[in-house]
Amino acid sequence: MILGILKEPQDESRVAFLPEAVKTLQTWNVTVWVEKGAGTKAYAADEIYQSSGAEIVSRKELLSKADLIIGIQPISEEEISSMKPDAVLMGQLNALFNPKLTNYLIDNNRSAFSMELVPRTTRAQAMDVLSSMATVTGYKAVLMAADLLPRFFPMFMTAAGSITPARVLILGAGVAGLQAIATAKRLGATVFAFDVRQAAKEEVLSLGAKFVDVEGAKEDKGAGGYAVEQTEEYLQKQKDTIHEHAIKADVIITTAQIPGRKAPLLVEERTVRNMKPGAVIIDLAASSGGNCALSEPDKTIDINGVRIVGVGNLAAQMPQDASKMYGKNYLNFLKLIIKEGELNLNFEDDIVTGTCVCHKGKPVSPRIIQIKTN
Incomplete structure (x- = not known):
């Protein structure tokens, strides 16, 4: 499985994973691709990612070939359309406040996780990006x-x-x-x-x-x-x-x-x-x-x-530690959905279900289903 780490928009200095997380992902038999310049504003140069075992690629290649695409800020509908049909998008998509994007993901049979939907439970604390930020x-x-x-x-x-x-x-x-x-x-x-x-x-x-x-x-x-x-x-x-x-x-x-x-x-x-x-x-x-x-x-x-x-976005003013905390939250969540180097989505897990906007176009999170039915 290829996991792709996106470069964030111009006004966002954080990155979803710092190079230190790459080594952890590789122990899970995951191939890591990083978009060129993704960590520059968080003081993580491409060379450091490479020395950690990641491959530096273009945004176009990452979007079109990665199996799991991870970022922080939402990406455009045009870029979502360039993803593989069965690829999974993960980020802080603001799914409840951005109905246009949420509807696009559902209407186009996409699979996506929005990390601000992580349930506020004791078990999910280590994955709670909102608390970290x-x-x-x-x-x-x-x-x-x-x-x-x-x-x-x-x-x-x-x-x-x-x-x-x-x-x-x-x-x-x-x-x-x-x-x-x-x-x-x-x-x-x-x-x-x-x-x-x-x-x-x-x-x-x-x-x-x-x-x-x-x-x-x-x-x-x-x-x-x-x-x-x-x-x-x-x-x-x-x-x-x-x-x-x-x-x-x-x-x-x-x-x-x-x-x-x-x-x-x-x-x-x-x-x-x-x-x-x-x-x-x-x-x-x-x-x-x-x-x-x-x-x-x-x-x-x-x-x-x-x-x-x-x-x-005040958290972006402290990109190193904010990115480190973000990456740790993501790793803790990915432990639930990556098994032996492949995606394994267990929708009987309340954290997986609660965080999933949609899977192959079907709304999954109870909060998303609620706004879709109201």
Whole structure:
């Protein structure tokens, strides 16, 4: 079996596998092809892949001859059509948010796995690319905020007087939020964190942050660790509480998202307009609607001296370790579907089923079937 590693688009610096993964794949009797220049932006030259046992090929050859084609970002319909009829595509295809691509794969009898569909279960944790990239994103978001903030994060006692620590508010205490809390604490900030899930409170407190409590949240144990939609009464109480904390904050980092839905609005326009000049908002949910009313995807805007950064693909700014984590997630998943050097798709495995967009044109993931039947 030939496994092909694609070069990502111009604005993506990560790569699905670094050279270190090639050796592992070869022990599984898998032949590895790498598109020329695939790892350059992640500081992995073609020569390093070759020394690890991979063959460097053109994109055209890889797409037309590989049995399993792996990347990160989705590829075009034209390129999918150039794949072998029985080839399998794997990447972060955003299958729930990109119905045009999903329908194309189904209508053209293709087989594909979308890694953001990996179930949020204990057994699947080692394959969860969303959690891995959220770790990178939470870390980088704090460093970005520290760079933009016109004052120090930590407290200083100097001959020129005392500098009080920056006040940081983290909205959403999932993987990205918890990493942001830990990083902000390491930098010496005073950190407050909010999450609708009471289960997150203990984790927030364990990292040394203060938990912002809003009573009355609705929770769903079947939501896979994500937040769920709330009542209007709770949402208003939530906005008022966040407003009170936000107008005192130097930095706000928002991370709250609901799978398949628009990101919840947490920071209202009135809040932004009442914040301190020089304050910074990093909105990690900007691409799915934004947690801040005024954020725009991939743009930095200034409202009365408050800078709002609508973050896009922040994980790509740390390509080496992000690629390493991505590759490890992929390898852990591939263990389930590669046996003796060949693809062996066991659809009785809930992880395989949950991650598979379609197989030979038939929708497989329950989440894909649900949106196709609605």
